Amino acid sequence: MKSLKRQEHKFSDSFIQLEVLQAPRPGGENFHRFEDKLDTIGLFPLRPTQLEIFQVNVGKMCNQTCKHCHVDAGPDRKEIMTPETMQQCLDALDGADAAGYPVKTIDLTGGAPEMNPDFRWFVQELHKRGKHVMVRCNLTIILANPKYHDLPQFFKAHGVEVVSSLPHFSARRTDAQRGDGVFEKSIKALQMLNAVGYGQEGSGLQLHLVYNPSGAFLPGSQVSLEKEFKQQLKRQYNIDFNSLFVITNLPISRFLDYLVQSGNYEGYMEKLVNSFNPAAAANVMCRNTISVGWDGQLYDCDFNQMLDLTVAGAPSHIKDFSVEQLSQREIVLNQHCYGCTAGAGSSCGGQTA
Amino acid sequence: MEKTYYNPADLAKFGNIAEFSPDLAKKFFDYYGDVFKEGELSEREKSLIALAVAHAIQCPYCIDAYTTDGLEKGASEGQMMEAIHVAAAIRGGASLVHGVQMMNKVKEITM
Numbered sequence: 336m337k338s339l340k341r342q343e344h345k346f347s348d349s350f351i352q353l354e355v356l357q358a359p360r361p362g363g364e365n366f367h368r369f370e371d372k373l374d375t376i377g378l379f380p381l382r383p384t385q386l387e388i389f390q391v392n393v394g395k396m397c398n399q400t401c402k403h404c405h406v407d408a409g410p411d412r413k414e415i416m417t418p419e420t421m422q423q424c425l426d427a428l429d430g431a432d433a434a435g436y437p438v439k440t441i442d443l444t445g446g447a448p449e450m451n452p453d454f455r456w457f458v459q460e461l462h463k464r465g466k467h468v469m470v471r472c473n474l475t476i477i478l479a480n481p482k483y484h485d486l487p488q489f490f491k492a493h494g495v496e497v498v499s500s501l502p503h504f505s506a507r508r509t510d511a512q513r514g515d516g517v518f519e520k521s522i523k524a525l526q527m528l529n530a531v532g533y534g535q536e537g538s539g540l541q542l543h544l545v546y547n548p549s550g551a552f553l554p555g556s557q558v559s560l561e562k563e564f565k566q567q568l569k570r571q572y573n574i575d576f577n578s579l580f581v582i583t584n585l586p587i588s589r590f591l592d593y594l595v596q597s598g599n600y601e602g603y604m605e606k607l608v609n610s611f612n613p614a615a616a617a618n619v620m621c622r623n624t625i626s627v628g629w630d631g632q633l634y635d636c637d638f639n640q641m642l643d644l645t646v647a648g649a650p651s652h653i654k655d656f657s658v659e660q661l662s663q664r665e666i667v668l669n670q671h672c673y674g675c676t677a678g679a680g681s682s683c684g685g686q687t688a
Numbered sequence: 689m690e691k692t693y694y695n696p697a698d699l700a701k702f703g704n705i706a707e708f709s710p711d712l713a714k715k716f717f718d719y720y721g722d723v724f725k726e727g728e729l730s731e732r733e734k735s736l737i738a739l740a741v742a743h744a745i746q747c748p749y750c751i752d753a754y755t756t757d758g759l760e761k762g763a764s765e766g767q768m769m770e771a772i773h774v775a776a777a778i779r780g781g782a783s784l785v786h787g788v789q790m791m792n793k794v795k796e797i798t799m
Contacts, residue, residue: 423706503762503764505764505765505766507764548760551757552756552760554760555731555760555761555762556731558731559731559732560760560761563730563732563762
């Protein structure tokens, strides 16, 4: 499967995606504007709380081409972060430490972040600085090439918290979203991570799984799903993990394409809008996160990054990073934000309400 | 009346039954909500039972609602189909077990 960008698909243009999200419904009415919805509960303009998570997207290159991917990542994407930009990230973090605004958690994502040739150097540098590093590992990368087989040991040596997608404990549901054979490889990779201590009690090595629905429906309760995943993965494959992060699919990029193609767009948006939860809105991740793109641009979250919505009211490149100025900004909102406020809420760390 | 007996949009209007009888509707929906809360059975198990019953009583509203609900609660396709086979086995079994009555009657009135 090719990326939308390689296909020259209309949704590879973020402007067209935003047009779809803001277009009137077939009956002529518009969905309630997200900004207005926040206004009704006194949250507009939406401001940051305290910066806790520095999320870096080190590139769109990936060994998989998942059908729901909001990054439109894949083997044909060549945009990756250079070591110079990584150095700017390190300088920005050092500067924040010196200014008395230390950011403890660094969340590395992609694409498959491990495919960036400078990934290991970057992790080592972050580890040296005492940062807590999370890596969003797609699991199959560990088996994709012999040069990646030692990733579990590398992660362990640097105290990396591993966060991995596994949309379901059934092969059918996982492969439908992530590609044929992905489930089997993911299970093998999880067993390799377990073998070096990940997800094992007392090891201190955290392994979390990410569940997101393989279709146009909302996720259920994180507590119940985690219980079910733990039972099924233990019984069928003897796999242990720490927590399940339950994430809602946002209507952008490939998932937006799926919704439109399958005739589910209207119904899905209606469900997101009708499930708006004020408690989830107060806890959205963009309030404590900053997202850095492969080219060093700054965004309120990874979704805004994919829609090319850079931060507003503060310098928007990592070379000019200022926690103080960023803390004064207004978070950029649009209709896709309903995805983070529906039901029990959604963030890169799971449900929020 | 509509041209068809069933309209998918009516499912979302279930709550409107309160219009003609608010007190009874409130009692029913309160009870309904409590029934599906996690208890000794998980919410997912209850959802699968509801899906099986929906097929036994062949209620299209319930099939629509509890297919989505099962997916949301993490049920697999296999679990959902097994639940429907349970309904089918009970329905089929219910017919077949009456075969004993038929046999009793046959034996009563034949030489």
